[in-house]
Amino acid sequence: MSTKILLLEDDLLFGESIADLLEEEGFEVHFCRNGQEALDATYASHFDLYLLDINVPLIDGLSLLRELRRANDTTPAIYLTSHQETGVLSEAFEIGAEDYLKKPFDTQELIVRTHALLRRSKGTSRRCAGDLCIDERHKCVMMGDKEIPFTLKEYQLMVLFIQNVGEIVTKEMIMDALWSPSEMISEGAVRVYINRLKQEIGSERIVNIRGVGYRLVP
Template sequence: MSNKILLLEDDLLFGESIVDVLEEEGFGVVLCRNGQSALDETYKNQFDLYLLDINVPLIDGLSLLKELRRANDLTPTIYLTSHNEIEKLSQAFEIGADDYLKKPFNIDELIVRIHALLRRTKGKSRDCVGTLCIDELHKCILMGDKELELSLKEYQLMGLLIRNAGEIVTKEMIMDTLWSPSEMISDGAIRVYINRLKQEIGSDMIVNIRGVGYRLVS
């Protein structure tokens, strides 16, 4: 199966030229011309790589990646920046960018960087507790060979438990991961998601630490 790339570029002609070249290289590419449509696509599709412009309509490229990283989306990301955006790159790397190319760039260099980044990240994207694994690259939870059918928040919560397996995941950690600070969240809402995960993986794997939080055991 070919690697799937999300390209955020508001210059239609330039974006389509990149799409043509990448598709010739065997990649599947989805072109978005504003940050909101790009964000929507991440909910509908699983991507192997993001190529992001910074100055785009609705949601800029930096805010988009910040939102994705907050949602535990660790998909490898390359920024395609203009010269006057170089000063923003330190912010981009703090957010979680992996690489960048300054416009105008050589398309062959972009292809080399894409392949290099995919090689580096392949195999580093999966954490497992027994047969239960989170695939960060494809944003899914696997139990053996079966992919669990989870909502975004269920995926985020399951990932938090897996990455902290054997340790207590407090209710505060769960709230910080699943909801923004402005949202009002009850313990009941957390229990709903915990019970949903127990239905998927077995109730004996998630232990309730009364009044504190939860712990995933193998």
């Protein structure tokens, strides 16, 4: 399985040169020129690394990563930015970035940091509860050696359960993890996703705590 990198950069020539460099290293690169395109790409595919510019159209790089982290997306991220302000760089790390490079940067340094971050992330990409495991690197759920074909929101819900295995996951926690505050969500929508998980992993594994929420049985 090839290593997939999402590159967000609004400068076409610079972005293409970075994409070519990474592809020569054997990476599969998805090049986006605005934040909305990048966000849509994360819904459609799983990535191993995000390389993000900050000042891009539609959704800036900081807002993009903030939205992804809020949705339990733990894919490692490196900012490629011309910003020099300490406050901006501090915010990038607070949101959840692992590294940054200030433009202009040495392309070989980018390759070195990319390989180093991917090596570190491989060791911490899987969490398990019994035979149920979430692979955060590839954004998938495994039951034993079988991958369960979950959608992004189903995967996010499974992440929430495994992070809180044996504990009550309230309906409010589920709504916060799966939807943005501006979306109107009913408890019926929550039940739809719960039932979908039960169909795939077994109804006995998710216990309904009446009036409160649900619990994943260890």
